[in-house]
Amino acid sequence: MAAPPAIPRRGLFIGGGWREPTLGRRIPVINPATEDTIGDIPAATAEDVELAVAAARSAFLLDGGSRWARASGATRAKYLNAIAAKIKEKISYLAWLETVDSGKPKDEAVADMDDVAACFEFYAGLAEALDGKQHAPISLPMEEFKTYVLKEPIGVVGLITPWNYPLLMATWKVAPALAAGCTAVLKPSELASLTCLELGAICEEIGLPSGVLNIITGLGPDAGAPIASHPHVDKIAFTGSTATGKTIMTAAAQMVKPVSLELGGKSPLVIFDDVADIDKAVEWAVFGCFFNSGQVCSATSRLLLHEKIAERFLDRLVEWAKNIKISDPLEEGCRLGSVISKGQYEKIKKFISTARSEGATILHGGDRPKHLGKGFFIEPTIITDVSTSMQIWREEVFGPVICVKVFKTESEAVELANDTHYGLAGGVISDDLQRCERIAKVIHSGIVWINCSQPTLVQAPWGGNKRSGFGRELGEWGLENYLSVKQVTRYCKDELYGWYQRPSKL
Numbered sequence: 001m002a003a004p005p006a007i008p009r010r011g012l013f014i015g016g017g018w019r020e021p022t023l024g025r026r027i028p029v030i031n032p033a034t035e036d037t038i039g040d041i042p043a044a045t046a047e048d049v050e051l052a053v054a055a056a057r058s059a060f061l062l063d064g065g066s067r068w069a070r071a072s073g074a075t076r077a078k079y080l081n082a083i084a085a086k087i088k089e090k091i092s093y094l095a096w097l098e099t100v101d102s103g104k105p106k107d108e109a110v111a112d113m114d115d116v117a118a119c120f121e122f123y124a125g126l127a128e129a130l131d132g133k134q135h136a137p138i139s140l141p142m143e144e145f146k147t148y149v150l151k152e153p154i155g156v157v158g159l160i161t162p163w164n165y166p167l168l169m170a171t172w173k174v175a176p177a178l179a180a181g182c183t184a185v186l187k188p189s190e191l192a193s194l195t196c197l198e199l200g201a202i203c204e205e206i207g208l209p210s211g212v213l214n215i216i217t218g219l220g221p222d223a224g225a226p227i228a229s230h231p232h233v234d235k236i237a238f239t240g241s242t243a244t245g246k247t248i249m250t251a252a253a254q255m256v257k258p259v260s261l262e263l264g265g266k267s268p269l270v271i272f273d274d275v276a277d278i279d280k281a282v283e284w285a286v287f288g289c290f291f292n293s294g295q296v297c298s299a300t301s302r303l304l305l306h307e308k309i310a311e312r313f314l315d316r317l318v319e320w321a322k323n324i325k326i327s328d329p330l331e332e333g334c335r336l337g338s339v340i341s342k343g344q345y346e347k348i349k350k351f352i353s354t355a356r357s358e359g360a361t362i363l364h365g366g367d368r369p370k371h372l373g374k375g376f377f378i379e380p381t382i383i384t385d386v387s388t389s390m391q392i393w394r395e396e397v398f399g400p401v402i403c404v405k406v407f408k409t410e411s412e413a414v415e416l417a418n419d420t421h422y423g424l425a426g427g428v429i430s431d432d433l434q435r436c437e438r439i440a441k442v443i444h445s446g447i448v449w450i451n452c453s454q455p456t457l458v459q460a461p462w463g464g465n466k467r468s469g470f471g472r473e474l475g476e477w478g479l480e481n482y483l484s485v486k487q488v489t490r491y492c493k494d495e496l497y498g499w500y501q502r503p504s505k506l
């Protein structure tokens with residue numbers, strides 16, 4: 001068997017080159033599936049953030065912005081397409097790296113890398129289309145003024161991202177930010193930064209102008225907080241926990257800096273008794289909460305079952321959960337890998353034990369799989385006898401743990417579905433499409449899935465309401481996040497405007 005590739009030892013990617021962190025600190029990289037230390041990443045601090053922001057600002061302003069910010073969208077599109085091509089060329093390597101860094105099954109990592117390339121290509125298309133949207137005239141009810149609109153890049157943007165889809169979540173921000181003409185400082189999660197550093201290497205290879213994208217790795221308070229509070233960062237786009245989102249919003253508010261926040265969730269999946277093929281519904285329930293070990297912001301982790309099918313559905317759910325291949329994520333056919341870290345493993349175990357002590361039943365799972373002695377693995381876990389006051393019903397676990405409640409009527413199902421501070425996603429499964437449409441309208445969330453859970457489409461808006469944040473990523477909305485709209489109005493009559501009396505020239 002060929003030896004696995006080595007983990008590259010990288011520095012911080014600043015101003016188009018690599019540099020060691022100013023204080024010389026590094027953070028170990030642990031493969032969560034084996035618990036082995038496999039490398040390290042730089043631990044940036046405020047000193048490095050200064051350098052990265054300065055590099056991004058001078059790239060934004062260079063030659064009056066003509067190299068990047070005010071270059072045509074078509075010019076920027078060439079770079080985005082070149083990044084996409086490199087991602088495709090290196091897909092197996094990048095997927096391997098993502099797998100050993102995050103513990104997710106290799107097949108999932110390959111799908112993530114496909115999505116990364118597709119996202120760069122999609123925003124390359126929108127960058128080109130942006131050229132045709134400039135100078136859009138505004139229809140006015142008078143003739144003396146003519147008005148048009150320019151869409152301009154916001155400036156230097158700080159992009160702070162989580163570990164669950166390391167390169168993909170970064171791409172959701174980097175691709176539209178660059179398409180808009182912004183320059184950026186990306187700070188991925190300290191728990192999984194390897195593929196984001198490889199993005200730096202790709203930018204170097206394709207000759208992205210220096211300083212357009214800077215990538216600094218490190219701990220949140222040391223490397224993320226100085227970005228959020230930096231006076232020369234014009235916008236923050238953040239994906240992560242609601243708690244960190246609040247801290248970032250507070251820091252940004254001091255400078256009236258715009259923020260977009262993609263935060264946590266506790267999304268419902270409502271299943272009615274009219275489903276003809278119960279396995280089809282069960283598979284979506286499994287996918288909705290056990291994919292990526294449930295470490296998905298939009299995981300449908302609250303399952304609402306109609307009382308008439310609840311027993312049969314739960315029997316099949318347990319069968320399907322037992323059938324999931326849990327293994328080293330590099331093994332062929334793995335469908336449940338490890339969770340990201342020891343800390344996350346312990347947090348999930350605590351959620352399960354609290355649910356038990358509050359009176360819930362652990363119907364299936366709840367432990368480390370017996371055949372895996374090492375690694376941060378947790379069985380797919382199904383929890384029943386849940387009340388709405390329990391922690392397991394109210395709080396995001398971010399692990400392979402689904403909690404179940406039974407309902408009698410449609411209105412009860414809707415009330416339970418909306419019984420949350422979060423509002424990211426929700427799903428409904430029923431053979432009655434009119435009912436699905438009715439429910440889609442009344443679920444308080446940014447995304448509703450009908451007869452499925454989790455499809456994520458680069459063309460469609462993504463984001464939440466309530467404590468799941470605000471702003472939308474992906475689609476054209478993702479580009480708008482990084483554009484500032486400028487009104488340009490011209491007075492076009494030869495005569496005086498005539499509000500004041502012209503003073504005599506005598």
Ligand SMILES: NC(=O)c1ccc[n+]([C@@H]2O[C@H](COP(=O)([O-])OP(=O)(O)OC[C@H]3O[C@@H](n4cnc5c(N)ncnc54)[C@H](O)[C@@H]3O)[C@@H](O)[C@H]2O)c1
Nearest residue numbers: 161162163188189220221224225240241244262263264297
């Ligand atoms: N809504 C979405 O689209 C979406 C997508 C993925 C993940 N998430 C959410 O992300 C969370 C899991 O990710 P996580 O554990 O990495 O979140 P986290 O909030 O702990 O960390 C996210 C990022 O913020 C940084 N950070 C931490 N403290 C900071 C501070 N004080 N100032 C600036 N930056 C700081 C971290 O280093 C990391 O890069 C879950 O709640 C999940 O629901 C949401």
Ligand SMILES: C[N+](C)(C)CC=O
Nearest residue numbers: 164165296297298456
């Ligand atoms: C949208 N998705 C599933 C890729 C990442 C959210 O955690």
